[in-house]
Amino acid sequence: xxxVPVSRFQDGPERKRKPHAKSRKGCGNCKLRxxxxxxxxxxxxxxxxxxVSCDYDGSRPSLDLAAQGSFxxxxxxxxxxxxxPTSKPKPNHTPTCHTDNAMIPAPIPAPEKPPSVRKTVxxxxxxxxxxxxxxxxxxxxxxxxxxxxxxxxxxxxLKRFQERTVSTIGNSQTAPTYRDCISHLTFSHPFLMHMxxxxxLMHDAHLSTPHSEDLGAKYHHASLQHWNTATKLFKHVxxxxxxxxxxxAVWATGALxxxxxxxxxxxxxxxxxxxxxxxxxxxxxxLKLSExxxxxxxxxxxxxxxxxxxxxxxxxxxxKVSDWVAESDLSFLPHHLKQxxxxxPQSTPQNNVYCLPIIMLSRLHGLTPNSDNVVEFLxxxxxxxxxxxxxxxxxxxxxxxxxxxxxxxxxxxDPWWLIKRAxxxxxxVEMWLETYYGxxxxxxxxxxxxxxxxxxxxxxxPKRSPVxxxxxxxxxxxxxxxxxxxxxxxxxxxxxxxxxGCPVQ
Numbered sequence: 001x002x003x004v005p006v007s008r009f010q011d012g013p014e015r016k017r018k019p020h021a022k023s024r025k026g027c028g029n030c031k032l033r034x035x036x037x038x039x040x041x042x043x044x045x046x047x048x049x050x051x052v053s054c055d056y057d058g059s060r061p062s063l064d065l066a067a068q069g070s071f072x073x074x075x076x077x078x079x080x081x082x083x084x085p086t087s088k089p090k091p092n093h094t095p096t097c098h099t100d101n102a103m104i105p106a107p108i109p110a111p112e113k114p115p116s117v118r119k120t121v122x123x124x125x126x127x128x129x130x131x132x133x134x135x136x137x138x139x140x141x142x143x144x145x146x147x148x149x150x151x152x153x154x155x156x157x158l159k160r161f162q163e164r165t166v167s168t169i170g171n172s173q174t175a176p177t178y179r180d181c182i183s184h185l186t187f188s189h190p191f192l193m194h195m196x197x198x199x200x201l202m203h204d205a206h207l208s209t210p211h212s213e214d215l216g217a218k219y220h221h222a223s224l225q226h227w228n229t230a231t232k233l234f235k236h237v238x239x240x241x242x243x244x245x246x247x248x249a250v251w252a253t254g255a256l257x258x259x260x261x262x263x264x265x266x267x268x269x270x271x272x273x274x275x276x277x278x279x280x281x282x283x284x285x286x287l288k289l290s291e292x293x294x295x296x297x298x299x300x301x302x303x304x305x306x307x308x309x310x311x312x313x314x315x316x317x318x319x320k321v322s323d324w325v326a327e328s329d330l331s332f333l334p335h336h337l338k339q340x341x342x343x344x345p346q347s348t349p350q351n352n353v354y355c356l357p358i359i360m361l362s363r364l365h366g367l368t369p370n371s372d373n374v375v376e377f378l379x380x381x382x383x384x385x386x387x388x389x390x391x392x393x394x395x396x397x398x399x400x401x402x403x404x405x406x407x408x409x410x411x412x413x414d415p416w417w418l419i420k421r422a423x424x425x426x427x428x429v430e431m432w433l434e435t436y437y438g439x440x441x442x443x444x445x446x447x448x449x450x451x452x453x454x455x456x457x458x459x460x461x462p463k464r465s466p467v468x469x470x471x472x473x474x475x476x477x478x479x480x481x482x483x484x485x486x487x488x489x490x491x492x493x494x495x496x497x498x499x500x501g502c503p504v505q
Contacts (some may be wrong), residue, residue: 028055028126037415102162118152126150128187148229154197167414168203169259172371174312174368181308182252190248191237194230195256195292198223206416227260240318242299248308251300254293261286262418275395277362277428286421290382326357338443341398353387357402360384377413380406397437404429 017136026037037044047054108390128151166179186193201223209216234253242250267273274283302313330343338344341354349356360380369377407426410418430439437443 191233198226
């Protein structure tokens with residue numbers, strides 16, 4: 001009688017399956033990469049090998065590559081690996097095989113190609129950006145970047161931001177904080193990431209254009225693409241209640257957006273620039289943005305104790321314009337300039353719209369913009385009163401004359417993002433004043449002949465045929481040969497491009 005087959009799944013020794021318990025106690029970065037974490041504390045072995053910070057309690061963003069502000073991995077090392085180098089076979093133990101009685105060495109299997117750290121890091125950054133939580137509405141994903149992938153090329157751009165571009169924003173004291181903090185925030189805030197990429201590519205375009213216009217145009221186009229994305233995401237964030245965790249990223253984005261807005265000039269020659277070009281709603285957007293930054297400051301409140309910009313913010317708030325006004329003595333102004341700007345012993349920023357801008361410009365006497373003093377020059381843009389900005393919008397010639405002085409100072413400075421607008425629009429303002437008013441001399445004669453002060457809120461000046469100036473057959477204003485001579489001031493400074501001294505001292 002044949003033996004009945006016995007199923008090995010029913011009888012015989014009991015098969016034991018190795019128990020497996022899925023741990024949920026791994027660190028945030030290992031979960032993000034979907035790899036097993038050994039749960040070593042305070043830093044697991046995988047995070048230590050890849051040079052990234054390790055977080056178990058969720059107090060940091062899901063991905064934190066910036067430990068104290070610098071990348072802890074070599075972003076330019078193409079094929080690095082945290083594992084030990086593969087050992088080579090020893091010559092005395094070379095495997096062989098027999099073929100036709102001949103001893104032929106067997107092929108040695110190529111060592112497994114180590115994973116690219118750069119590719120891994122880029123993948124982690126991309127996953128972190130895609131996993132960024134919505135600012136307010138959990139059903140909305142407009143702030144996310146599913147249609148965009150963070151790549152190794154973007155790692156290179158971030159590296160250039162850290163090592164080069166960030167040092168050109170703000171001054172030498174603020175640059176380290178911007179480098180450390182902004183780089184950290186980009187990994188969990190897509191709107192800031194795109195703004196960082198945009199500004200860095202804009203810097204690339206500035207550096208490349210003199211050597212290769214095609215390469216400069218390529219960088220410029222890529223910069224505008226990231227700027228467009230950053231703006232859309234940023235507007236969405238600002239249109240909803242801002243979570244506390246977003247406040248520092250919001251302020252950082254506002255600061256970079258201000259620099260990018262000043263740096264971007266669409267015109268390529270003065271005739272195409274403001275104020276010579278036809279008026280558009282976007283005119284002076286770079287200046288109007290300063291008001292928007294004040295609103296962002298109030299929302300983000302970088303002076304709060306838990307802000308990573310706390311130290312910088314406190315220094316900025318320590319500046320008191322009232323002290324400048326109290327300490328400033330405008331008696332040094334030549335008589336014709338006092339008359340031109342309506343300066344009297346009773347003049348204050350409250351009753352004379354030109355008073356505070358003149359005070360701020362006089363503080364810049366003898367200075368050339370660089371990384372140490374650039375904030376002093378930016379205060380002119382940030383602190384000039386709204387009424388003075390309105391005078392610029394209606395192209396008041398006296399306001400334009402003061403703006404021209406500021407532009408000329410910036411033109412000779414170091415910060416790259418200030419130079420192009422200062423040159424183009426500065427020359428356009430100069431041409432506009434010469435064409436319609438005969439420059440400073442024509443303005444001075446006109447106000448002297450009027451015999452009255454033009455205070456805040458009065459009607460804008462006529463744009464044609466000012467009193468005291470003649471016109472030639474072409475319609476261009478000429479100089480009155482019989483006019484009195486005036487001490488050298490704004491006009492002589494405008495004509496001498498190499499002289500960046502203060503025109504009112």
